Amino acid sequence: MVLLLALISGPGGSSTALSYGFRHSILRPRVIPFVVVGVVAWALVELGRTQRQTVRSAVMGRLEGVRRRTGGVIPRNRLTRSALPIAALVVAVAIPPFLNGYWQTVLVQEMGIFTLLALGLNVVVGFAGLLDLGYIAFFAVGSYTTAYFTGRLPVLPPFTLNPFWILPIAILAALIAGVVLGAPTLRLRGDYLAIVTLGFGEIVFSFARNKTDVTNGDSGAFNIPHFSIHTAGIHYTWGGKQLPYYWVLLVFVVLIMFLFRRLENSRVGRAWTAIREDEVAAAATGVPTVRYKLLAFAIGASTSGFAGVLYAANVGFITDTNFVLQQSILVLVLVIFGGMGSMWGVLVGAAFLEWLPEKLRGSVPPSDRFIYFGLLIILVMIFRPQGMIPSRRRALEIRQAEAGIGEADALGLPKEVQ
Amino acid sequence: MTAPAAPAERPGLDDAVIRVDDVTLRFGGVTSLSEVSLVAPRGEVMAVIGPNGAGKTSLFNCLTGVYVPQEGTISLVRPDGSTARLNGRKPYSVTRLGVGRTFQNIRLFNALTAVENVKVGADARGKAGPVSVMLGLPRMRREEHAATEKALELLSFVGLSGRHDALASALSYGEQRRLEIARALATGPQVLLLDEPAAGTNPAEKNDLARLITRINAELGTSVLLIEHDMKLVMSVASYVVVLNFGRVIAAGAPEQIQRDPAVIEAYLGTTQDDEGAHGDAADD
Numbered sequence: 001m002v003l004l005l006a007l008i009s010g011p012g013g014s015s016t017a018l019s020y021g022f023r024h025s026i027l028r029p030r031v032i033p034f035v036v037v038g039v040v041a042w043a044l045v046e047l048g049r050t051q052r053q054t055v056r057s058a059v060m061g062r063l064e065g066v067r068r069r070t071g072g073v074i075p076r077n078r079l080t081r082s083a084l085p086i087a088a089l090v091v092a093v094a095i096p097p098f099l100n101g102y103w104q105t106v107l108v109q110e111m112g113i114f115t116l117l118a119l120g121l122n123v124v125v126g127f128a129g130l131l132d133l134g135y136i137a138f139f140a141v142g143s144y145t146t147a148y149f150t151g152r153l154p155v156l157p158p159f160t161l162n163p164f165w166i167l168p169i170a171i172l173a174a175l176i177a178g179v180v181l182g183a184p185t186l187r188l189r190g191d192y193l194a195i196v197t198l199g200f201g202e203i204v205f206s207f208a209r210n211k212t213d214v215t216n217g218d219s220g221a222f223n224i225p226h227f228s229i230h231t232a233g234i235h236y237t238w239g240g241k242q243l244p245y246y247w248v249l250l251v252f253v254v255l256i257m258f259l260f261r262r263l264e265n266s267r268v269g270r271a272w273t274a275i276r277e278d279e280v281a282a283a284a285t286g287v288p289t290v291r292y293k294l295l296a297f298a299i300g301a302s303t304s305g306f307a308g309v310l311y312a313a314n315v316g317f318i319t320d321t322n323f324v325l326q327q328s329i330l331v332l333v334l335v336i337f338g339g340m341g342s343m344w345g346v347l348v349g350a351a352f353l354e355w356l357p358e359k360l361r362g363s364v365p366p367s368d369r370f371i372y373f374g375l376l377i378i379l380v381m382i383f384r385p386q387g388m389i390p391s392r393r394r395a396l397e398i399r400q401a402e403a404g405i406g407e408a409d410a411l412g413l414p415k416e417v418q
Numbered sequence: 419m420t421a422p423a424a425p426a427e428r429p430g431l432d433d434a435v436i437r438v439d440d441v442t443l444r445f446g447g448v449t450s451l452s453e454v455s456l457v458a459p460r461g462e463v464m465a466v467i468g469p470n471g472a473g474k475t476s477l478f479n480c481l482t483g484v485y486v487p488q489e490g491t492i493s494l495v496r497p498d499g500s501t502a503r504l505n506g507r508k509p510y511s512v513t514r515l516g517v518g519r520t521f522q523n524i525r526l527f528n529a530l531t532a533v534e535n536v537k538v539g540a541d542a543r544g545k546a547g548p549v550s551v552m553l554g555l556p557r558m559r560r561e562e563h564a565a566t567e568k569a570l571e572l573l574s575f576v577g578l579s580g581r582h583d584a585l586a587s588a589l590s591y592g593e594q595r596r597l598e599i600a601r602a603l604a605t606g607p608q609v610l611l612l613d614e615p616a617a618g619t620n621p622a623e624k625n626d627l628a629r630l631i632t633r634i635n636a637e638l639g640t641s642v643l644l645i646e647h648d649m650k651l652v653m654s655v656a657s658y659v660v661v662l663n664f665g666r667v668i669a670a671g672a673p674e675q676i677q678r679d680p681a682v683i684e685a686y687l688g689t690t691q692d693d694e695g696a697h698g699d700a701a702d703d
Contacts, residue, residue, distance in 0.1 A: 259552045264524060266551040267541040274527045274538045281525035283509035284482060284518075286542025286605045295548055393529035400528055401671065 041375050045382065089254065097248050103358075110132035110354040112249040113311050118334040118350040119256055119343060120303025125332065126341035126394065127264060128296035129276030130186070131194040133328055134201025138174040138301040140208060140323040142308020145170040147221035147318060155214050163313035164227040167306065174305020175298050182297035186290050189279065201328050208320040220319025224312050238313070245314050256303065257343050263299075264343075272296060273393055337380055339387025341394040349388050434462040434495045435609045435641040436481065436517075441490030442503075443476055443665075451487065452477040452665040458609060460495070465652040468662035469685060474645045475522060475586050477609050477662065480505065481643075482519050483512040494608065513675075514542050518607030520598045522614045522645075528587035532578055532597050532690040535586050536569035539604030572600040575638075576630060579621065592623040596630065603634065609641040610634060616648050624651055631655045653677075 096107055119137060124132045147153050149169065161169075185196045208215045215221075226250070227236035238244045271292045274282035283289050312318050315412055338349020356359045356376070360369045380388065386395040436458040443451040451473045458464050466474050479485040481492060486505060493501040494515055504512050513519075518539075527535050544565060546558035573582050576596040581589060589597060589692040595615055601611055614633070616624050628651055634640050635655075646652050652673065659676045663685040669676055676682055676686065 262552050263548060263556060266558070267537070267544055267546065267565070268548050268551050270530065270534055270538050270541060273530055273534075277527045277529060278525050280484065280509075281521065281527070282512055282538070284484075284521075284525075285539045285601055286510050286513040287538065288508075299548075366670045396529045396585065396587070 020237050037371050037375055041378060042380060071372075092250055097243060103244070106248065106355065106358045108242045108249060109311070110358065111173040111351045112246060112253070113307050113314075114354045115253060115347055115350040116249065116256070116307040116310070116330065117304055117331045118338065118346045119253065119260065120300045120307070121331050122300075122335050122341065122343065122346045123260060123263075123303070124296050124300035125335055126339075126346070126391070127269065127272040127276075128293055129272070130293060130296060131190070132197045132297070132300065133194050133325070133332070134181075134197040134199070134204070135300065135304060135331055136323050136325075136327040137201045137204035138177055138304035139308040139311070139327070140204050141174045141177045141301075142170040142305030143312040143318045143322065144208065144215060144221070144308075145173045145305070146309045146312035147224055150224050153214065154212075154216055162225060162228050162230075163309055164229055171302045172306045174308070177305075178298045178301025179294060181301075182294045186293040186297065198210040198325070201308060201323075201325055205320060205323050205325070208323055215320070218320055220317060221312075222317040224316045224318070227313050227317070243323045245310065249310065252306070253347070257295060257347070260299075260343060268292070268295070275291050277397065312383045333377060337377060337387060339390040341396065342387065342389050342391035345387050345389030345391065352388075420452045433460045434458065436495050436504075436643070437479070437491075437495060437501070438477075439491050439493075441487045441492060443473075443480055443485055443487040446556060450665050451480065453490070454662070454665070454667055455490075456490065456670065458641060458643050459658055460608075460641050461635070461639060462498075462657045463631060463655050463664060464658045464660065465644045465646055465656035466660050466662060467646065467649075467652060467676075468668075471664075472685075473665040474662055475613060478519065478613055478643075478645065478667075481512075481611060482517060483507045483509040496608070510542075510658050513605050513607075516606065516608035517608075517611065518602035518605045519611040520595075520602050520613055520615060521535060522617065524598055526586040526594055526598055526601070528585065531583050531585055532573060532600075533566065533569045533582040535597055536539075536572055536600050536604045537565045539601040540565040540568045542601075542605045545588060567598075572603050573597075575603070575633075576600045577626070582702065592619055592626070595627070599630065599634075603638065603640070604625040607640060609643055611643045611645075613645045614647065615644070616646060617650050624648060627651070628654050684702075 092317070096104060099107065117135070120138075121132065121135050124130050124135070144153070146163050146166050148155065149157050149159075149161045149166045150163060161339075181200050185193060188196060209217055211217070226238045226240070227245070238248075271282065271287045274285065274287055278380055279289055301392060311322075321327050334350040334353055336347055337353055338347065339345025353373070353376075357369045357373055360372055364372065384390075386398045392399075434457045438456045441451055441454045442449065445557055454473070454477065466477065466544070468474050476485060479559060480487050483504065490505070492504040494504055494517060495501050496516075499619055503516055504515070504517065507515070530538070544561040546555070546561050568594075570579075570582060576599055578589075578593060578596055578600065581593060586594065586597060598617065599610075599612070605641065615631070616627050619627060630662045631642055631644065632655055633643050642655075644652070644656060656673055659669075659671065659673050660667055661676060661679070661682050663681075668681045668685060669679045
């Protein structure tokens with residue numbers, strides 16, 4: 001009894017304020033958002049369990065009608081196919097200059113960088129169906145390469161460079177890291193690969209944290225210079241402003257989407273889909289599976305390394321905590337939320353999910369922000385497991401996996417050779 | 419439909435397309451194939467028959483590099499007479515050398531359309547790498563175009579001409595069987611391995627399939643190796659039959675010979691052996 005009272009009143013309680021602890025530790029701070037969010041989440045999960053099929057078929061039925069009339073959610077005729085991206089590009093060019101400094105920072109450091117990361121991981125997870133839980137390690141390779149070649153680490157480079165010229169070096173370094181990790185491990189499938197990549201991510205993180213004479217440990221590297229060009233008569237420094245970085249990001253996101261789109265619609269994309277769907281059949285159809293998986297890994301890793309340079313140069317300060325496991329998982333969430341395998345989905349999903357916590361910053365207590373974030377992700381996974389803007393192929397695979405056809409579930413688990 | 423002239427005796431090296439010499443495959447203590455030797459004749463349809471568990475699919479998996487036998491050699495004989503060893507190679511490399519296959523339970527890429535499925539096979543003959551793809555080099559465009567042409571041609575060859583834009587999963591069972599054959603043919607095989615292509619098909623589809631196999635053999639000049647339980651189908655298309663039982667070759671010869679072979683009759687009716695191999699398939703005959 002005394003114990004129970006002590007538990008209720010807590011360390012701040014006394015005989016005259018028995019419920020002090022209860023009021024102050026549970027009730028007071030955020031009980032309303034917690035309970036409301038909890039109840040809504042529970043209700044929706046329950047609803048989802050029983051009504052999922054009905055709700056979804058009703059929604060899908062209506063969507064199907066729209067699709068039939070318009071020829072697809074994103075209609076597939078020539079005009080709209082180029083009109084939508086152009087409209088998106090116009091918005092992406094026109095809006096940012098009018099944002100205030102805070103939102104420009106969010107746009108570059110959160111939305112832009114993570115969109116780039118998500119686009120890279122999408123090649124690995126979405127196109128090739130390989131679950132990579134250590135993806136942020138390649139981001140770390142890019143960032144630390146930048147810190148090294150700008151002379152901001154305890155080990156000094158033979159020559160120092162501006163981060164702008166480090167871009168190709170870092171991309172190459174991340175690519176090599178991807179191949180070095182991938183070559184021995186990509187013979188593994190499904191869960192096993194996920195665990196190996198998880199381990200790799202942890203090794204890179206531990207190295208960054210503990211090898212202080214190389215990485216400076218948790219003090220990190222700071223004063224990394226901004227991008228600047230002093231070549232061939234051009235003198236330009238990106239400086240402390242975000243907008244110039246935004247333009248660089250925009251150019252590269254557009255370029256990357258263009259190049260990845262070509263890959264997706266080519267023999268390479270077909271081979272990735274084949275591997276994802278049925279690795280044994282893919283090999284029997286002449287697809288060198290390990291080579292193509294390695295290619296996806298290398299492309300993903302180099303995109304991540306590229307983002308690492310941009311991040312290091314823009315923020316000017318990196319530390320081991322930028323590269324924790326949670327970051328890898330966050331990027332994976334961005335990809336799954338947007339729609340695995342769908343570049344527009346990943347773009348929109350990453351931008352939205354990175355924007356949301358910042359938007360919530362003003363309106364809810366800081367520690368609650370990720371409750372809403374989590375709730376949103378749970379809801380999307382229940383009602384729209386294929387993501388916000390799914391790729392046609394992926395949406396179909398998920399529907400088939402739910403119906404028990406085929407073997408390509410969300411993460412392509414292996415099937416025995418019969 | 420007339421069966422091609424049947425060579426009564428085992429074909430010699432000169433007209434072989436695949437040679438299997440003393441292949442033994444074990445899984446732990448279980449011997450799946452035991453000193454199997456056979457020769458698949460070039461330009462003919464050969465059937466591999468045998469009760470369930472006899473090792474037919476294991477043999478196919480050895481031929482295509484999925485399993486690596488502990489002993490023996492498997493070689494592909496090229497038209498010019500040179501040979502290439504198949505065991506020890508990765509499955510994709512075996513396919514690229516000229517051995518195409520289908521699976522007992524259909525294994526298509528369900529989220530791809532029919533023509534895309536076949537193009538995956540045709541891509542095995544392409545050379546464009548990721549860089550030329552990203553840069554959109556003309557060579558890549560030519561290859562892409564050629565792959566599409568070839569895929570459409572093969573789809574119409576197997577009788578799926580109107581269905582090229584349908585998703586593989588949307589096709590009927592019989593159509594999926596034929597799509598799988600088209601995909602295997604697109605890899606440009608010298609020999610096509612069909613693992614129970616008639617399983618689960620109705621009599622009309624079986625007749626179509628028999629015609630298709632004969633056409634593959636006659637019109638494309640592709641040798642065919644066939645695992646099949648349906649004896650009517652085997653007798654109508656195969657010019658040569660090998661019988662496996664308990665991982666051993668127990669008979670080989672022309673279909674009529676095989677039908678009269680006492681060892682084969684015994685294996686199928688299970689007069690002395692009452693283990694798993696004996697039941698199951700007698701009904702299919």
